[in-house]
Amino acid sequence: MSQTATAVVKTEGHSAENEHYHHGLWSWLATVDHKRIGLLYLGTALFFLLTGGIEALIIRTQLSRPNNNFVSPEVFNQLFTMHGTTMIFMVVMPTLIGFANYFVPLMIGARDMAYPRLNAMAFWFLPFGALLMNFSWLAGGAPSAGWFSYAPLSETPYSTSLGVDYWALGLFTMGIGSISTSINLIATIVAMRPPGMTMFRMPLFIWMTLTNSFLITLAMPILNASLVMLFVDRLFNAHFFLPTAGGSAVIWQHFFWAFGHPEVYILVLPAFGMISEVIPVFSRRPIFGYGTMVASVITIAVLSFGVWGHHMFAVGMGNAPDVFFSAATMLIAVPTGIKIFNWGATMWGGSIRLNTAMLFCIAFLIEFTLGGLSGITFAVTPIDWAMTDSYYVVAHFHYVIFGGTYFAIMAGIYYWFPKMTGKILSEKLGVWHFWATVIGFNMTFFVQHFLGFMGMPRRVYTYPDLPGWATLNQISTIGAYILGLSAFLLVWNVIMTSRSGKDAGNNPWNAWTLEWLTTSPPPEHNFDYIPPVHGRRPLWDLEHPELPDHPESINEPLVDPPIDKFKVGMACFIASESFFFLMLVISFVYYNYTLHMGHFNAHTLDRVKSGFFTVALLGSSVTLYIAEKYMEAKKNTGFLTWLIITIALGLVFLIGQGGEYIHLFITGVTLNTNLFSSSFFILTGFHGFHVFVGLILLIIVLIFGFVGDYKSGKGEIVKTIGCYWHFVDAVWIVVFSTVYLIGPSL
C-alpha cells in the first residue's frame, strides 16, 4: 500500500513540468519523444481520414443514382484508387502505429522507444510519402489503377499519367517508415521491459503489436521490391510485368498479394490488441484465454504468408492451387474464431460498463464476425469466381477493415484519450457518435452485399437503372453521409473535450496496465517509479496487496536476462532486408531459369572476373572479423589496420562491379535491354548499393576509431555494423550462386 502512495505522490509532482514541455511548433517538428510522435501519427491519420473520407463521399455521390455523371470515369478511377490507398497506408496503418508508439513504452514501463531518433525519422517518412502520392493530383492526375495496381494496367502504355509513378514512390517511402518503426517496436518490446515483466505478463496489445511488427518487417519489403520493379518498368522501359515484351502480369499479382495478404492482418492485429485491452477493463474481468490469444495471433501471422493465392482464384492458377488455398484460408478462421470466443467469454459474467468504448467493442465483435463470415464464403473458390470484383467484395472488406479495425480504433480512442490529454471524452456526444457510426456503417455496406449478389461490379463509375439497384445505392449513399457526420461528431467531441472536458486523473477506468500508473498526460520521462511486476495486472496487484493475482510470485526475484537492443534491431533489419533481396532473387530466377532471353543472358557475364571480386568481398568479412577481435583486445592500431584492409577490399569489389557494368553498357546491355539485363541490374545494383552504404558506415567507424572511441574495447556499434557487413557478404554468396554459377549452367 505504501508503494501505491509513493507512486501517486511522485507522479503528481509533474503537472508543473508538463506545462513547460509543451510549447512551440519547433518542439513538435524536432521531437523524439515517443508520445509526441504517437500524437503526430494520429494527427496525420486524422487529416488523411478526412481526405479519404471526402474521396469516399464523392464516390458515393456519383453512385447515388443510375447513369450519373457527377464525376467523369477517369476521376472516379482516381478517387477509388486514392481512397483505398489513403485509408490503408495513410489512415489505418499510421493510427495503429501511432497508438503503438504512444502506448507500447508506457504499457511496458519503458522510458521511451529503443531508438528515439529512428522513431522520429520513421514518422517523417509518412507525411512526405503521403504528400508525394497526393501531389499526383496536381501533376497530371492521381493513380487510377486501383490500390493493387494490377499490371499491365499500371504499366506506361495503359497508365499514361504520372499517377502510378507517384503511387510507387509514395508507397516505397512510407514502406521504409513503417519498417523502421516496426523494427523499433520489436526492439523496444523485446529489450526494454522492466524486471518482472516476462513475455507472458505483457498486455495483449503488446503481443499483437509485436506480432504485427514482425509482419510489417517481413511483408513490407516484398511490396517495396515489387514497387522497384514496377518503377523500373515505368521509368526505364523495362518489362518485368509487361506481357507484350515477355514479362508476366500474373507475377505482379503474386508479388503484390504475397505482401497484400499479410497486410490485411497488419491492418487488424493491433486492433485485436486494443479490443483485448478495453473489453477486460469494462467487463471488470481479466482477459479469458490469454495463452490461446497469443497462440492464435502467432498462428494467424504465420498462415498469412501462405494464403495469398485466395486473392487470385479468378486468375486461373489451376484446380490444385485453388483447393489448397481455399483450405488454408478456411483454416485461418479457426484462430480468429478463438479470439472472438475469448472476447465473448471475457464479457460473460462480468459487470459490464456500457460506455462508448465498450459499445464500440461490442459492435466490433458483431461486425467483424460478419466480415469474417463473408470472408469464409470467399474462400470457396466457385463462390469467389461468381462474386469477385462485385460489390460483395467491397462489402466484405469494409466489414473487416471498417467494422473491425475502425471500430476497434474508436474503442481505443475513447479508452486512451484520457491518458493522452487528461480529459475524458464526452459520453453524451460519444453515444451519438457511436450510433451514427453503427447506423451509417451498416446502411452503407450491408446493402452492398445484395448489390454484389445482383451483379453490380466494383470500380465502375456508374450503373444502369436495373430493378432495385437505384434504391440500394441510395441507401448506401445516405449511409455514407451519416458516416461522414459521425466522423465530424468525433472531431467535435475531441475539440469540445479539449476545451472543457472532465478531468481524467491518472486512472479514470480503474484499469490494470502500467500506462494508467502515471499522470494524464504522462510527463516526458513517463514514470518516476515502476512498481514490481508480478503478474499481468500490475496495478491491480499494487492496489490490492491483500489479493494479488499471483500470490506465489510476489517474492520471486525480478530479474530478466538483459537483451542487447542493438542486436535485436540489427537482426530485424537483416530479416527485412533478406526478404527484399529474396524478392529480387526470385524475380531473377523466374525470368532467367525458365525462359530464354535471346542474345544477352547469363552467359554474357564474365564468371572468372566476378569470382575474383567475390573473393575480395568475402575476404573483407574475414578481415573485419579480425579487426573486431583486435578491438576487443584493446589494440587500436591493429583494429584500424584491419579495418582499412576491410574498406580496401570493399572498394575493390565495388570497382570490379563498376567495371563489369561499364563493360556491359559498352556491349549494349542496359537496364531495359531484356528481362535478363533488367533483373540482373536491379539485383546486383541493389547489392552494390548495400556494399556502398556499408563502406560509408565502415569509414565512419574508421574516423571514430582514429579519434579513439573504441580503445576501451567496447564497441557495440562496430559489432552491429559488422553484422550488417557480414550480411551483405552473405547476400552476395546467394547472388553470385544464382546469377553467375547456376544461371549460366542451366
Added chain:
Amino acid sequence: MTTQAFLLSAWNVAPFVAAGLAILVYLAANRFKPGKRFAIFMLGIVIFLAALASPLDALAQGYLFSAHMLEHMLLLMVVPLLWMLSLTPQSKETASRRGIMAGMEKIGLFPALNWAAGVGAMWLWHVPALCNAATVSGPVRTFQVISLLLLGFAFWWPINGPRLDQRLVPWTGMLYLITACFTCILLGIWITFSPVAICSAFNVPVDRYGIMPLIRNQWNLSATTDQQIGGLIMWVPSCLIYLGGTLSLLARWSKMSNPTSAASLLETNKNVGKNHG
C-alpha cells in the same frame, strides 16, 4: 486396373522395411513399457508403414510426384518426430553414458547444422538430378529414405530431442521452426509454379501396375497438376507441422515463465507425494 484393385494389390513390403521394422520392434520391446510413449512410437510405426509399404509407396515410385512428396514429408517430418517423442527425456546428468545414447549427444552440439540438415533434406532431394535418380534407381531410393529419416531426426533434436539440456530455449526454437517453414514455403512456391518439371522421371512413368490410364483419365491427374499438388503439399500442410511445433514451444515457454502453473505443478507434486506416502 480399377482404383480398388490397385489399392488392394499394391502393398509391397520391401525387405529393408521388414528389417527396419524388426529392429525397431526389438528396441521397442526392450526399452518401452506399454504407455503413452509406446503409443506414440507405434503411431510412428504405422505412419512409417503407410509411407513405405502402402500403395502410396507404389505411387511414389515413379507414378506421382505428389505421392512422393507426401512420403517425403512423412519420412522427414512426422516419423522421426514421433519416434523422438517416444524416447524418455533425460537431463545431462542422468543421460546414459553408454552405447547409442552417448553417441547421440553429439547430434545436438550445433543446432545450426541440425537446421541445415532438415532444410537441406527438403532442398537437395528436389534438385532435378537427385530427384530423378531417387525415382528411377532402387539403391538411390533406399539411400534417400534412410537419409530422410536420419536428417529428420537431426532436425527435430534441438526441439524435442530426448536430451533436455540440448533443446533450444523456446523463442530460439520458434525462430528455428518459422525460418525452416519459410524456406519450405519458398521451395513449395517454386515447385508449384515452376513451368519446368522438377522431377521429369514422373512425366513418363514405367507402368508396372498398368494404372496410368487410371491416373490420367479417372483421377484426372496430368503431370503438371501432379507437380502442383506436390509443391502445394510442401507449401501448406508441411508448414502446418512447423506451425504446430512452434505453438507447442509457445506453450512450453508460457509454462516456463508462468508462475501460476509452475506453482500449481509444485502443489500437484506435493499432493502426489502425500498420496504415495
